[in-house]
Amino acid sequence: MPETENNIEVWEDLVSIRDLAISLIICSGTSLGGYLLAPGGQEPLIFGLVGAVAGFIVSAILVKPKRKFKYIDEG
Structure with a gap:
């Protein structure tokens, strides 16, 4: 079970x-x-949208996913 306090x-x-x-x-x-x-x-609308996409790319690079998958063989 993952830690839920943070x-x-x-x-x-x-x-x-x-x-x-x-x-x-x-x-x-x-x-x-x-x-x-x-x-x-x-x-301003176009520049703001480009800024949002750039922020998403930077966030995706800096914040790594922490999800772990478990494969269970049911055979």
Whole structure:
């Protein structure tokens, strides 16, 4: 059984609070940074979306999955 004292349940999966906070800070920062750096017109939306994707990529690299699978042979 995994340790639940440092985890919360998100969409029926246990998530580390620390990793979730790091990912939220990274994605929020890159999205807001892209939005604020964009010139006027429709560019803030595009820059914000690009920032969100960039934040997702950085979070996926920094926060490694901790899920372990067990294969049980029923034969």
